[in-house]
Amino acid sequence: MLSCRGLRKDYVTERGEVAAVAGLDLEIATGRYAAIIGRSGSGKSSLMAMIGGLSRPSQGQVTVDGTDIWSLSENALAAFRNKRIGYVFQFASLLPTLRLVDNVALPAMLGGDAGSSATYARAAALLGQMGLGGHLDAYPSEVSAGEQRRAVIARALINEPALILADEPTSDLDEQTEIEIMDELLAVNRERGTTLILVTHNLALAEQAEQIVHIAHGAIVA
Amino acid sequence: MRLLASLALQNLGRRKARSLLLIMAVAVASGVVFTGATLMRSIDSSMAVGFTRLGADMMVVPEGALTNITAALLTVEPTDLVLDQDLFARAGIASVGRAAPQKIARVEHSGIDSHHDSVDLIGFDPALDFTVRPWLVEKINRDMRQGDVILGAAREAALGSELLIFGKPHTVYGRLGKTGVGTHERGVFMTFDTFEALAGSVHGHGGGPPAVLQKGKVSGFLVELAPGATPLQARFAILSTLKGVKVVTGDSTMSGIRQGLAALLNGILALMVLMFTSTALMVSVLFSAIVTERRGELGLLKAIGARRGQIVGMMVIEAVIATGAGGVLGVALGVLVMRLYERSLVYYLENIGVPFVWLDGPRIVVVAAAAVVMASIIGALGSFYPAWRASRRDPYDLVRGEG
Known part of the structure; x- marks a missing residue:
């Protein structure tokens, strides 16, 4: 269960303090597919960053399966991100100097599973599931944007997280690739029971979700 | 790791x-510091030897004695006049650091050279x-004792071999390096005991043995000033304290050169410290730019679970590898520069009799290792x-290009 209580994020700008997320309460049940929608600047990504332990809230709590993640120490929060959350960003987020298989294995290695053959076997298997079995040794620049995004999904799954956070993961992809990527994410949600939270502009994608959270001006409107 | x-x-x-430029910049700094x-240490050692070899600051001889200023500050000149050997020990002049007594006798028919050579x-x-x-360049591995002689550079004789002086056997204890001063080049040096033992064989102008062969009498003293004392102060102190003496001063620029070179070496040291500091600042500025450029990547690493220590470790290791490689390259360049230096200036200096004493191998290795370690430390500190x-930044701020 994911729970947000009184969640608030203020940014200091030249024009003063701006509330990106203004005291928001939210609950998403374990294993659900939830979509967060809203216009640009509505606070979707800021909310997602706070839920994922990427951006410290100005106020409020985020609880994942009973753990108040922002009360964790720096290292414990890093471990939490590493083990419990998988991220799929809206940009190509693979390290360019690493092969696809290294990129996928990286979270496991950072978590202390460094260099084990089992880690690499798992990374290869995940890339195979994403249809990239023939590109294990390829560098990110040697594959397409859609293939890169699939590799990112494989990386998000390497530590078998409880929660996948996907922030507009298909925004820069063509329609067909978008469908393929969403199929992969939904398959993960259905087959593994992993909670999937998707931030999107695309209402058609959001309509497939079990829970839709509509945000405007940092607050839930529907 | x-x-x-x-x-x-x-x-x-x-x-x-960029990595290559960083490595080269550190290599230049490390090379300069290593070289x-x-x-500097070699010059310092050479200076210590060289200035010691340059001899005394002044000479004290009997009033009326003739002196050859070229040789004067290496040895006193042979004269018939003498002074008491304990003259300075009794006087205790504060501006005099050391006073070394010497006896000199110019002899003929000694059996050392051809019959008429003095x-x-x-x-x-x-x-x-x-x-x-x-000036000793080689010697027997024991203390000098009665019957031992040291030969000037112009004399050929094996160490330990026998040398007859007025028919008396002496042992060649050691040999001096080239001094460029005749007295030293062809002289035979010995302890006072050995010298005085020749009294029966050496004849002075009056037929008997010269006064200098008497026990307790010397030809003169070579004087080194006490630290901080000036030649003028010492001269006044000696002349006002000791009677019947003459003070001969050498080239006063020598002490000036000694002080000047010491100041120059300190200046070079300060420049090296500045160079290392500026390199550390350059590395820091460069890594600030690299961190800024790679904010997204660092944010991503944090997002997927990298701890702060891992982020810092990665950047510091990157800098240490680059600057360490620069340090190694700098040492290699430094060795090349020193080889050139050895084949040019050092070769020239040694040819004209100026000693140049290189640091020994183990110490050079220590300096090289220190240069590499310092270069690596600069990388670590700078990054x-x-x-x-x-x-310290939130991953989201880094990914968005903030912080």
């Missing part, structure tokens, strides 16, 4: 030109001497703060 080192290496490889430190026999006190022994500052 292996993962961080691997990531660091890949990052360095990604920007080859500078080695040469030879300078020079007696010195090994306990007080500071002008003869610094630590930007990396530490970035590691």
Whole structure:
């Protein structure tokens, strides 16, 4: 269960303090597919960053399966991100100097599973599931944007997280690739029971979700 | 650690030109420091030997004695006049640091050279001497004793071989290096005991043995000033305290040169410290830029679970690898420069009799290792703060290009 209580994020700008997320309460049940929608600047990504332990809230709590993640120490929060959350960003987020298989294995290695053959076997298997079995040794620049995004999904799954956070993961992809990527994410949600939270502009994608959270001006409107 | 080192290496490889420039910049600084430190220590040693070999600041001889100023500050000149050997010990002049007594007799028919050649026999006190022994280039591995002689550079004789002087056997104890001063080049040096034992064989102008062969009498003293004392102060002090003496001063620029070179070496040291500091600042500025450029990547690493220590570690290892490689390259360049130096200036200096004493091998290795370690430390220090500052930021801020 994911729970947000009184969640608030203020940014200091030249024009003063701006509330990106203004005291928001939210609950998403374990294993659900939830979509967060809203216009640009509505606070979707800021909310997602706070839920994922990427951006410290100005106020409020985020609880994942009973753990108040922002009360964790720096290292414990890093471990939490590493083990419990998988991220799929809206940009190509693979390290360019690493092969696809290294990129996928990286979270496991950072978590202390460094260099084990089992880690690499798992990374290869995940890339195979994403249809990239023939590109294990390829560098990110040697594959397409859609293939890169699939590799990112494989990386998000390497530590078998409880929660996948996907922030507009298909925004820069063509329609067909978008469908393929969403199929992969939904398959993960259905087959593994992993909670999937998707931030999107695309209402058609959001309509497939079990829970839709509509945000405007940092607050839930529907 | 292996993962961080691997990531660091890949990052360095990604920007080859920049990494190479960084390595070269550190190599130049390390090379200058390594070469500078080695040469400075070598010059320092050489100066110590050279200035010691340059002899005394002044000479005190009997009033009326003739002196040859060229040789004067290496040995006194042979005269018939003498002074008491304990003259300075009794006087206790504050501006005099050391006073080394010497006896000199210019003799013929000694059996050392051909029949009519004159030879300078020079007696010195090994306990007080500071002008003869610094020139020793080889010697028997024991203390000098009665019957031993030291030969000037122009004389050929094996160490330990026998040398007859007025028919008396003496042992060749050691040989001096080239001094360029005749007295030293062809002289035969011995202790006072050995010198005085020749009294029955040496004849002075009056037929009997010269006064200098008497026990307790010397030809003169070679004087080194006390630290901080000026030649003028010493001269006044000696002339007002000791009667019947003449003070002969050498080239006063020598002490000036000594002080000037010491100041120059300190200046070089300060420049090297400045150079290392500026390199550390350059590395820091460069890594600030690198961290800024790689905020997204660092944010991503944090997002997927990298701890702060891992972020800092990766950046510091990257810097240490680059600057350490620069340090190694700098030492290699420094060795090349020193080889050139050895084949040009050092060769020239040694040819004209100026000693140049290189640091010994183990010490050069220590200086080289210190240069590499310092270069690596510069990398670590220069990169630590930007990396530490970035590691404090939230991953989301870094991914968005803030912080």
